[in-house]
Amino acid sequence: MKEDVEMKVAVIVHSHTGNTLSVGEKIVQTLVSSGHDAVLKRVIAVDERPEASKNVILKECPAIQDEDLLIFGAPVRGFALSPVMKKYFSSLETLSGKAVECFATEFFPFAWMGGNKAIKTMKDICEEKGATIKETSVVNWSRKDREKKIEETVTKLCSL
């Protein structure tokens, strides 16, 4: 984050059961309390049931505006990125010149159980669309030290 300069940030999340959303909210709160112009935007499918993930149609599809930084958050589904977030990315024409950070939440305790793959997918797509990736993080929901990891994630993504 540029020191003492207000940045415009959009935290764009897909979240079905609220885990990813709760981390996104903490990121926004932290950025706002540091004086940045940060907003949370949600990606939402018409049918949010996980079993309806084959032909995703989006109901909420946040447009990219003049943000300095985009932070994308998504859950892991089937050891990969949530299909709803994948669909959202495919709807974006360009991320040229954008700074981007990504985080994923997953149930299982280790990032290699889907989190790393979801991050790699987000990173690859964003770079292909012209973005520069700054920071990434995975939160493993079933870990005892989850709260610590959430704090670390928030600190890392808010302190560029």
Ligand SMILES: Cc1cc2nc3c(=O)[nH]c(=O)nc-3n(C[C@H](O)[C@H](O)[C@H](O)COP(=O)(O)O)c2cc1C
């Ligand atoms: C259909 C489905 C598949 C999932 N697959 C995985 C998985 O492969 N690995 C994992 O760790 N968690 C998996 N999860 C758990 C979610 O990633 C985890 O609960 C996540 O934090 C949910 O985020 P949300 O509350 O923002 O929707 C799966 C959940 C669902 C519903």
